[in-house]
Structure formats: structure tokens, C-alpha cells
Amino acid sequence: MGVTVQSQGPGGKVVTCAHRYEKRQHVNTKQESRDIFGRCYVLSQNLRIEDDMDGGDWCFCDGRLRGHEKFGSCQQGVAATFTKDFHYIVFGAPGTYNWKGIVRVEQKNNTFFDMNIFEDGPYEVGGETDHDESLVPVPANSYLGFSLDSGKGIISKDELTFVSGAPRANHSGAVVLLKRDLKSAHLLPEHIFDGEGLASSFGYDVAVVDLNRDGWQDIVIGAPQYFDRSGEVGGAVYVYINQQGRWNNVKPVRLNGTKDSMFGVAVKNIGDINQDGYPDIAVGAPYDGKGKVFIYHGSANGINTKPTQILEGKSPFFGYSIAGNMDLDRNSYPDVAVGSLSDSVAIFRSRPVINIQQTITVTPNRIDLRQKTFCGAPSGICLKVKACFEYTAKPTGYNPSITIVGTLEAEKERRKSGLSSRVQFRNQGSEPKYTQELTLNRQKQKACVEETLWLQENIRDKLRPIPVTASVEIQEPSTRRRVNSLPEVLPILNSNEPKSVHTDVHFLKEGCGEDNICNSNLKLEYKFCTREGNQDKFSYLPIQKGIPELVLKDQKDIALEITVTNSPSNPRDPTRDGDDAHEAKLIATFPDTLTYSAYRELRAFPEKQLSCVANQNGSQADCELGNPFKRNSSVTFYLILSTTEVTFDTTDLDINLKLETTSNQDNLASITATAKVVIELLLSVSGVAKPSQVYFGGTVVGEQAMKSEDEVGSLIEYEFRVINLGKPLKNLGTATLNIQWPKEISNGKWLLYLVKVESKGLEKIACQPQSEINPLNLKKSHNSRKKREIAERQTDDGRKFSLFAERKYQTLNCSVNVNCVNIKCPLRGLDSKASVVLRSRLWNSTFLEEYSKMNYLDILVRASIDVTAATENIKLPNAGTQVTPAHLSTFYQ
Numbered sequence: 001m002g003v004t005v006q007s008q009g010p011g012g013k014v015v016t017c018a019h020r021y022e023k024r025q026h027v028n029t030k031q032e033s034r035d036i037f038g039r040c041y042v043l044s045q046n047l048r049i050e051d052d053m054d055g056g057d058w059c060f061c062d063g064r065l066r067g068h069e070k071f072g073s074c075q076q077g078v079a080a081t082f083t084k085d086f087h088y089i090v091f092g093a094p095g096t097y098n099w100k101g102i103v104r105v106e107q108k109n110n111t112f113f114d115m116n117i118f119e120d121g122p123y124e125v126g127g128e129t130d131h132d133e134s135l136v137p138v139p140a141n142s143y144l145g146f147s148l149d150s151g152k153g154i155i156s157k158d159e160l161t162f163v164s165g166a167p168r169a170n171h172s173g174a175v176v177l178l179k180r181d182l183k184s185a186h187l188l189p190e191h192i193f194d195g196e197g198l199a200s201s202f203g204y205d206v207a208v209v210d211l212n213r214d215g216w217q218d219i220v221i222g223a224p225q226y227f228d229r230s231g232e233v234g235g236a237v238y239v240y241i242n243q244q245g246r247w248n249n250v251k252p253v254r255l256n257g258t259k260d261s262m263f264g265v266a267v268k269n270i271g272d273i274n275q276d277g278y279p280d281i282a283v284g285a286p287y288d289g290k291g292k293v294f295i296y297h298g299s300a301n302g303i304n305t306k307p308t309q310i311l312e313g314k315s316p317f318f319g320y321s322i323a324g325n326m327d328l329d330r331n332s333y334p335d336v337a338v339g340s341l342s343d344s345v346a347i348f349r350s351r352p353v354i355n356i357q358q359t360i361t362v363t364p365n366r367i368d369l370r371q372k373t374f375c376g377a378p379s380g381i382c383l384k385v386k387a388c389f390e391y392t393a394k395p396t397g398y399n400p401s402i403t404i405v406g407t408l409e410a411e412k413e414r415r416k417s418g419l420s421s422r423v424q425f426r427n428q429g430s431e432p433k434y435t436q437e438l439t440l441n442r443q444k445q446k447a448c449v450e451e452t453l454w455l456q457e458n459i460r461d462k463l464r465p466i467p468v469t470a471s472v473e474i475q476e477p478s479t480r481r482r483v484n485s486l487p488e489v490l491p492i493l494n495s496n497e498p499k500s501v502h503t504d505v506h507f508l509k510e511g512c513g514e515d516n517i518c519n520s521n522l523k524l525e526y527k528f529c530t531r532e533g534n535q536d537k538f539s540y541l542p543i544q545k546g547i548p549e550l551v552l553k554d555q556k557d558i559a560l561e562i563t564v565t566n567s568p569s570n571p572r573d574p575t576r577d578g579d580d581a582h583e584a585k586l587i588a589t590f591p592d593t594l595t596y597s598a599y600r601e602l603r604a605f606p607e608k609q610l611s612c613v614a615n616q617n618g619s620q621a622d623c624e625l626g627n628p629f630k631r632n633s634s635v636t637f638y639l640i641l642s643t644t645e646v647t648f649d650t651t652d653l654d655i656n657l658k659l660e661t662t663s664n665q666d667n668l669a670s671i672t673a674t675a676k677v678v679i680e681l682l683l684s685v686s687g688v689a690k691p692s693q694v695y696f697g698g699t700v701v702g703e704q705a706m707k708s709e710d711e712v713g714s715l716i717e718y719e720f721r722v723i724n725l726g727k728p729l730k731n732l733g734t735a736t737l738n739i740q741w742p743k744e745i746s747n748g749k750w751l752l753y754l755v756k757v758e759s760k761g762l763e764k765i766a767c768q769p770q771s772e773i774n775p776l777n778l779k780k781s782h783n784s785r786k787k788r789e790i791a792e793r794q795t796d797d798g799r800k801f802s803l804f805a806e807r808k809y810q811t812l813n814c815s816v817n818v819n820c821v822n823i824k825c826p827l828r829g830l831d832s833k834a835s836v837v838l839r840s841r842l843w844n845s846t847f848l849e850e851y852s853k854m855n856y857l858d859i860l861v862r863a864s865i866d867v868t869a870a871t872e873n874i875k876l877p878n879a880g881t882q883v884t885p886a887h888l889s890t891f892y893q
Contacts, residue, residue, distance in 0.1 A: 004080045007045075009326065013053070013108070014043045015089060017077020023062060037061040038076035040091060042108065053108065060104055060122070061093060064131070069098050079148040082108070083160060088121070090162060092145025097133040101144030102126055103164045103178060103187055123180045125187045137176055137189040142169035144176065151208040153217040155179065155190050155245045162187065163219060165203025170194065173202025175221050177247075191247045193221065193240065200226035200236070209269035209279045211298035216242035218302065220281055221252075222264030235263030237283050241302040253303055255296070261288035270295075270324025271334030274308075274353045275394040276496060282336060284319030291318025293338050297496070308495055315342040329486055332395050352491040354393040356404070358501045360470040361386050366516075367455065368508040369462070376426065377454035383423070383505060387470035388448040391440055393491065399442040402491060403475040406449040408434045410468045422459045423466055426452040437475060460627055463518060463582035463662040465504035472499070511580035511631050518663035520581035521569050522629070526657065528675045529559040531640060536600050538638060541675060548675040550653065553682055553725075557597060557640050560655060560673060562586065564625055565634040580628035581661040588621045588639060589656040595642040596621045602636040610637055618642075629661070650677050651873050678873050682725035683735065683865050690717045696847040703750070703776070710781035712753050713844030720863045721835045722827060737836055739823040740814045740862045743772070745850065750843035751818060752859065753778075757825065761834030767825040808853060813860040827865075 001018040008014070021039035026032045040058040044050035061074030071093075079092035089108040094101035102125040122128055125144065126135045138144050147165035154161035154177060162178040173195035178187040195202025202223040211218045219240045226236035235257035240250050257263020266284035273280050278298035285292045295309040313319070321339035328335045333350035340346075363384045372380030385408055410432035411421045425434045428451075438447040453468070476490055493499065512518035528548040529538035538559050541548040550558060564586065568578030590596060595618035601610050609626035625635060655673040694714040706712060720737060742751050755774050759765040767773065814820035825836050838861075851857055867874060 004040075004077055005323075006081050007326075008082050008086050011045060012086065013082070014045060014047060015058075015080050015082065016041055016043070017080050017091075019075045019077040021059070021077075033066070035061075035066055035072045035074075036095065037071070037074045038078070038093065038095075040077045040080055042089070058089075058091070058106075060091070060106075060124075060128075061096070068095070070131070071096050073099070076104075078146055079164075081148045081150065083150045084152075085160075088150075088160075090148050090150060092148050092164060094143035094145045094166075097126070097136055098140040099168075100133060100136040100138055100140050100142055101146065101166060102136060103145045103148065103162060104128075105162065105180070105187065121180075121185060123185050123187050125178065127184060127186050130184075130186075135186065135188075137192060138166045138169040138174060142166040142174065144169070147203060147205045147222075149206050149208040151217045153210070153215060153245075154208065154219070154242065157215065157245075161190065163206050163208055165206050165221070167201040167203045169203070172196065172198055172200050173204070173223060175203040175206055175219070193219070193238075193247075195223055195226075197223065197226040197228075197236070202226070202238070204265060205267045207267045207269045207281060209281060209298070211239070211279060211281070212241065212300055212302050213278055213298070214242075216244055218242050220267050220269075222267040222283070224257075224262040224265040226264070232259055234258055234260040234287070235265070235285060237264040237267055239303045253305060255283065255294075255303075255305060257283075257285050258288055261285040261292075263288065263294075265320060266322045268322040268324050270322070270336050271326075272298075273324075273334050273336070273350045274494065274496075275333060276353070276494070282322050282324060284322050284338070286317040286320040286340065288319075290314065290316055291320070291340060293319045293322060293336070311336075311338065311346075311348060313338060313340060313346050315340040315344050315346070317341040318346065329489065331489065332398070349486075349489050351489045352393055352398060352400075353494050354391045354402070354474075354491045355494045355497055356389055356391045356472050358470050358472060359388050360408075360468065360501050360503050362453075362468055362503055362505050365503075366506050366508045367466075375452070375454075378457045379455040379459075381455040382426075383453040383455070383468075384450065385453055385468055386448055386450045387501075388446050389438065389440065389472055390444050390446045392443050396443065400491065401439060401441045403477070404438050404440060404447075405473045405475050406436055406438055406447075407471045407473075408449065408451055408468065409471070410453060411466060412469060413467070420456075422456050422461065423453045424456065426454055461583060461662065462507045462627070463509065465506040467502050467504050469500050469502040471501075509580065509582070511628065512663075513575055513579055518579040518582060518628075519577040520566055520579055520584070520629075520661050520663040520665045521577040522581050522584060522659045522661060522665060522668065523565045523567075524586070524657060524659055524671060525563045526671070526673045527561040528653075528673070529561050529638065531557045531559050536638075544676065549678055550675050551678045551680050552643060552646060553680045556644065557642055558594075559600075559638040559640050560588075561602075561636065561638050562657070563634065563636045564629075564659065566629050567632050567634075577665075578631050579663060580630050581626070581663045581665070582628045584625040584627070584629035584659070584661045584663075586623040586625060587656075587658045587660060588623065589658075590619055590621075590641065591654055592619070593643070593646045593650050594653060594655070595619070595645060597640045597642045599623065600638045600640065602638065603634075610635055612637075612639070628663075646677065646679070648679055648874055650679075653677055676873070678875060680875050681735070681867060683867075684723045684725075685720055685737065685863055685865055686723075687718060687720045687861065687863055689861070690719060694842055696842060696844050696851075698844060698848070700845045700848050702845070706776070706778060708779040708781055709753070709755050709774075709841050712750075712778065712841035713847075714842045715781075716752065716840050716842055718838040718840065718861050719835055720838075721833065722830065722865065723833050724830055725832075735827040735830060736866045737825040737827055738864050738866050739825065739836075739838065740820045741772070741823045741838070742812060742814060742818040742859060742861060743821050744819045745812070745846065746817050746819060747850075748819070749846040749850065751812065751846060752861075753841045753843055754823070754838060755780075755841060756839040757823070758837045758839065759825070759834060760837070761829075761831065762827060762836075763829035765825055765828075765836065767823050767836075769821070769823075772821050772823060808855045809857060810851070810854055811858040811860065814862065818859075 003019050004017045017040040019038040023035045041056040061071040064071040066072040073095035074093045075095035076093040091104045096102045105123040107120045144166040150162045167173040175193040177191040200223040205222040207220040208217045221238045224235040233256045237255040238252040240252045263285040270282045280297050283294045293311040294307040297304045318340045323337040336348045338346045375382035410423050421432045424432045434451045436449045528541040568574040596614040599612040612623040614621045653675045658670040757767045812818050
């Protein structure tokens, strides 16, 4: 008993049902039968039987064909309701016809008899007398009649339509719109809404409500077992907005519940709880925690999809049932009752909603920085702020005295972003905020708050206005009086109305035209320069194919010359643009290969205001040009940039330049300053033979007889020194020292026998071809002596030569009479200087056999540097001709 309880309101009837009511026959015999017909009772408002319309005779399945295929499991009263005009009572019996279910409408109003209307129904799906189950518009096991509602303006403005849910129809659920057929007394289907989710119980509950107040009733349908694949949705409610009685193309708005919450097990029209002119709905979700009820407001657009309130209960499964559209405390605002599966019901009384009108004025409404007064502000400029408040509510006779807190606040968003405020309230500290309590005794009574704002000194932002905001809150009293034995319900602010108002105080801007709008015309030009040493002397880079070319040698810095102007774009129309550019600045962003070092100002007109500040790693510089950068102003300055991070892989330099201003200018796009990088290697090589003079003599020894290197002949070391005056080459690995080594004379006899190659200031050297280094695998000499001792013995020989006597000599070099091999030595790890030493032996036997008649011979060994860079931007001046000879003179002894 009590599965359904519905009321007609104060003074009306109440219907309640016991859907499991059984009729038992032949009890305690073999023929005993039980039929679950269900039974409903109609009672007066005191829950008593007062007249002949009351009682428990509402059991229309009794006396009909039994069995579950017919009416034996009728379960009348799973849903029951009154029509809104109180003419009919509607019953649902979802167990009839093998659980197809039916809906039955019966007359229930004494006024019909007063009007001499005695035959109006009853109306039934399938017919009261025909009992034609083929007329039921849903298949078996659909549970038609599980939920009910009704109203006019669903299909037709004047015709009553009955709405019934069948939550198991077609495995997903359906909702059927039914109309009366006066001739046959049948309820016939007009439209069917089908559920979209398998086993979603679409139609578990239904509500008829005109959400947008267009005169046509909308339909809200609960599907508490709807889910999606993500598993995050547990129940749904579908809101169908009526299109003037046409439902075929209506796409519903779906409201989703949380996982496993059974959101939509109850949906109810709860009336206009905030008195904004649009009815509202409540949705139960009894498995969301301990249970919740979500309140959604109607609107001109149909439904606000964000709940305005979420009610939470203390009883388990709170929100399993909901009743609304009733004013229990007679304050003109509908209240809501929420049931659960416990033994308690929670009553939520609606608080009156008030609308507070707010106005704000600031005097003066423009700030003239030239007009200063002795008002106490450090800047000499004060603003008078005044905000006024008054309230309205429904009904018009509702006039409580309320206490409000008015708040004045300036530059709230600016302070949120971390910027300091440009104003403060008098004697209120640094935070520009002021509050005051006010009392509003009745509707439309005005109360105001006033305070003075002080403008700070030396503010930079003089273009953007200063926003001043007024807001209000209701101050709740510490004690409440009681009304009709209930505690007084305090009003609340309308959540759909803005909570604050604001006004902007603009600066009176010089140089911005009569409209006080600054339209600037900032223009930027740039040129790449080189810097001479540490001096402030700059030279423009040469242009190659339209692009500046930077040839890096030994300089550490380059410079970017920047010129910024602010002049009218059209001299014939100077008022169009070219106004003062407030907070004008240039932001320069550098690549990883360049680092900001300093700036130098060349010239400025009319005054110097330039300053540049870089970030911590020097990758960006912000240059303030002026505040304001006035009309017809220009400035030229240099950004000095360090090139220490430029590598041999650097081919281009791209610097992003962006002008900014708080004045109006739409064409301030970023500009990329680009230069091509050419790295010039300042390499030089010089050679020397140690000793520079040696002697040959003795006897001829064959190649096969030699076992150690000292048997070959005199020791000679050729040292080639490489000096780098430019960029370090440690990571280059592409510079090579090429040595034309005089291996043998033209007839193939040995000349200089290369024993070993060593280096200083380089990584481990590996000259090629390796086969030319000690090819006979001769052992190192055991009779080791210092190089200096060898040199002294050979140069201090007692033989004397006359400079005037006729002497026979010959020069041996690769291009004439010597066969040479090219020894390639990579210069890996070269920084500023290095040396390559070739340790060799003069082949004594060859000189005895071939050159004994010569007084002396010169042997030239030539070396050059070659660069085979991976990129084209690395160049070595005169790389192919940079040849250095090392001289060696030999004498016959």
C-alpha cells in the first residue's frame, strides 16, 4: 500500500494504491487461486472516506478474465494520477496482457454530475468492453502504465493527452502519447518515443511541464539504467521540447547522471520555485552517494542543463521519489518533498528569490592627469565612487527588511594576474576593496554606499581604463523569527541575475584625438651590423642575394640596428592613425646561437625613454620605447649580441621582433630578421726542419741489411705549426693538414724515410696513408741521443766553406725530381694552435750513390691546409694555395 500517492492539492482528493493487492479464491483447497489485481483508494484530504466518491472500489481488473495473458496479474496502481483539471483519475496496470500493460482513465469529479454529464468514459487501451490486446501499441513485457502524466497542449492546445511510460518495451523502453476516442471509449496512440540505450528503462518516470512557457507542454523522461561504454554515466533524463504539437523531428536534450547513480528514477514538475516565470524540474539519483536530487531551471531556451541546486539527504536512497508544485508554508514559492527507501520524508521549503538592482557611478568619469587637487591622494587625483541598491520580489506584497553587504572593488582581474593596482580606497590599505552593511526595509527602497578612490603615483598603464565593481550579498541574521510555527525562511539572491555591476574609468589621453581613442602606427626597420672590437662602431653587413651575410672571423659580437617610428600612415589624413603609442615596447627573441649582451641608443626624437632588459639566459630582450611613444617620434638603437654559441652548423640567424602597445593597432605582426652566416677560418701553417743542415757520408748499406732506423741515416724532424686566429675547431673535424712528403728520387731510391708522426695541441693524430709510415718496420734506435746534441754535432762541424768559391748544389722538390706521397693529417680538436711533427731519416746510401759530387742539396717539404666542411657556410681563404715549405740543406762529408 502506498506505492503511489497523488493529491489534487488543498481541498481536493488523494489517491493511493496497493499494486500487489491479491484476490484469493477457494482458500486452503486444491482450487485455491490468487490474482494480483491491485487496488486503489480515493480519500478526502484528511485521508478519510467522506463521500460516495471515496473508498477502495477502484479495482477495474476484478471480474475480468484471469491468467497473466489477460488480467490475472494486472497490478493496477503501479502508477496513478489526477489530470490537472481534476476531471479524471488515471491508472496504470503494467501486468495486463502478458505484461504489455494498459492505461485506464475514469471520471472523478462531482462537478460532472452537476453539469448533467454522466457518461464520460471510462477510457482504456484495448477498450473496456472489447479487451482487444492487439490495440496495445507495445509488445509483451513492456510494462505500459508504469509511469503516468497528462496535460493539454501536448498534441493540441485544447485536447487532453495522456503520457505513459513502458520502460521495458523493445528492450530499451518507450513512452506513448495517448488520446481519447469518444466513440469507442478507447485510448489510442498518437506518438511513441523510443529509448536509445539497451535496458536503459526509458520511461521509468515521466513529467509534463512547459519549460519555456510557450504554451506547449514539454515532456521529460527518465531512463535510470542508461549507461555508456565509458562506464561514467549511470542514468539519464531526456528533455523533449514541444514544437507546437509536432514530435517527429524533435531531438531531446540528454542530462547525464554519475556512474551507478540511477539518475532519472524520479522526474517531477516542481513548479516555478524561483518565480522567474519558467517552471522547473527535479531529478532523483538515489544511488549517488546516499542519494541526491538535482534541480534544473526552465528557461526561454527550454532547460538550463547545469543544475542550479543539488539536494542531499541523510537517509539511504534519498531521491527515490519526489513530490513538488505545492506551497506548504504559503510564501508563494513551491516546496519539494523527497522520499527514500527509509521511513522518513525530507521537506525542502523554497526560499523567496529577490532581485537586487545595482547601480554604480564614479566622479569624475575620466581621469585627467594634469588636473590635480589637494584631496589627500599621493598623486593628487581622487575619484568619488557611489553604489546604490534596491530589491524587488514576487509577490509584490512580500516586503521583508533585509540586511545586505555592499562591496566596492577596483581592478580585481588585474590583481588576480599578479599586477599591482593603480588605485586604492582612502584609508583602506593597499587592497582596493571597501565593504559596508546596509538595510533595505521594503521593495524598491534605495540604499547607497560611497567612498573615495586614490590614484597611485607614477603609474605606467595610462591607456587601459580602471574597472570599479559593486557587488552585494544578503547578511543572514543571527536569530530567526517563526512564522506559522515554522522557522522563517530567508530570501536569497536570484542566481540567474548578475551578482555585480561595474563601470570603467578612462584616462583622458593626450595625443589620441577627439574620440579619446589612440590609434598608433608603429613601424620597425632593422639592419645587421658588425661591431669593431669593444668600441661602439658599427658597420652594415654586405647583402648577398638580398640577404645580409655575416662573415664571422675573430669578432665576438654582432649588432642589430633597429629603428622604430610612429607617424601617420597618410600625411593627408593625419587623424587616421599615428596617435600616441602607450606602453610601447619591442620584444626581441633570439635563437640559441645568440645571446643578448647590451644595447646602445643612437638617436631618439623628441626625448630619450629607451631601456632594454633581458631575461636570465639572454634569449629575449624587452625594450621599452616610451609611455607614451608620442606621435611623430622615432628612435634608433643597437642590440649587441654575443656570437660565442655560434657553431659550424649555424647557417642562419633568425631574430623574432615584435612591437607591442596598448594603443589600437591591428597590423603589429611579428617580423623575423634573418642573416646568413659564413664562418671564415683564420688558419695559417708554417714549417721548419730540425736540424736545418745535415751531412751524409760513410759507406753504402743495402735496404735488406738495415735493422734499425739509425742505420738509415741522419735524424730529421719536420715540424709544421698550425695557428687558428678565429673560431675554435674542436668539434669541426674537417680541417686537414696535407704534406707533400719527398719519399724517393725519380729512379725510385729512398730519399726521406718517414718513421713516425706526432702532434701537440690536437687529439690523437692518425695520418693517412698509414702504410707510408715506417713501411720497413725498422726498430727504434738504441743509441738514443737528444735532438739538441744531434743538431749541435751536425752544425758545429769543422768543415769550412767559402761563400765566394764555386759550389755545386741542387734543389730537390716534388714538382721536379722527387716522387712524393700525400700525407693527410686530420686536425681534430684544434683550438688556437697545434703542431704536427714528422720524424724521419735521411737515406744516407742514396745520397752517396747519387749526390756525392754535390757540395750541398736543398730538400723542400711543402704543407697546406684543406677544409672539407659539411656545410657551405665554412670557408678558408686561399685554402688551395696556402702552402708552406720546410727547407733542409744536406752536405757531403
